[in-house]
Amino acid sequence: MRQLLEWDGFRLREDEERGTLILRTEWSRMEVLARTCESIGLLAHGAGPRLILHFTDRARQGEERVVVRVAVPEDRVHDAREAVELLRRAHGIPEAAESEQEEEPLVRIPRDSPEWVVSPASGISDALYAEVFGRIESERVS
Numbered sequence: 001m002r003q004l005l006e007w008d009g010f011r012l013r014e015d016e017e018r019g020t021l022i023l024r025t026e027w028s029r030m031e032v033l034a035r036t037c038e039s040i041g042l043l044a045h046g047a048g049p050r051l052i053l054h055f056t057d058r059a060r061q062g063e064e065r066v067v068v069r070v071a072v073p074e075d076r077v078h079d080a081r082e083a084v085e086l087l088r089r090a091h092g093i094p095e096a097a098e099s100e101q102e103e104e105p106l107v108r109i110p111r112d113s114p115e116w117v118v119s120p121a122s123g124i125s126d127a128l129y130a131e132v133f134g135r136i137e138s139e140r141v142s
Helices: 074-091 123-141
Strands: 002-007 010-015 020-025 029-033 037-043 050-056 065-071
Touching (some): 002 074, 050 074
Antiparallel strands (some): 020 029
């Protein structure tokens, strides 16, 4: 087991025997085959750099995709860059294209969408959504 990255609340390891990557945060653990990583990169972001990994089942021709974005502390950017390069070389993982690295805009699901689990949202929820979306948008601008 090879430790690739670690900082408070995040760890990335590689199990070379099994060919897997293990991502662990304070609240989750994800183990994936390294060959399913279709791209990897460091994303410049307003709030600081982010490590971004795209995983897909190539047998299903990219129908389903998992995207992992992790905030990288400033003092770990060099380590993250080295880990990205190491994984690219070891597994032939391409760099995430510039278009892939751009974050999708954050939008609220329309109230009449079938994707709503509970509808309509209360006034308190609307106020919370407005505040959270405002903070996220101001973070992107800064």
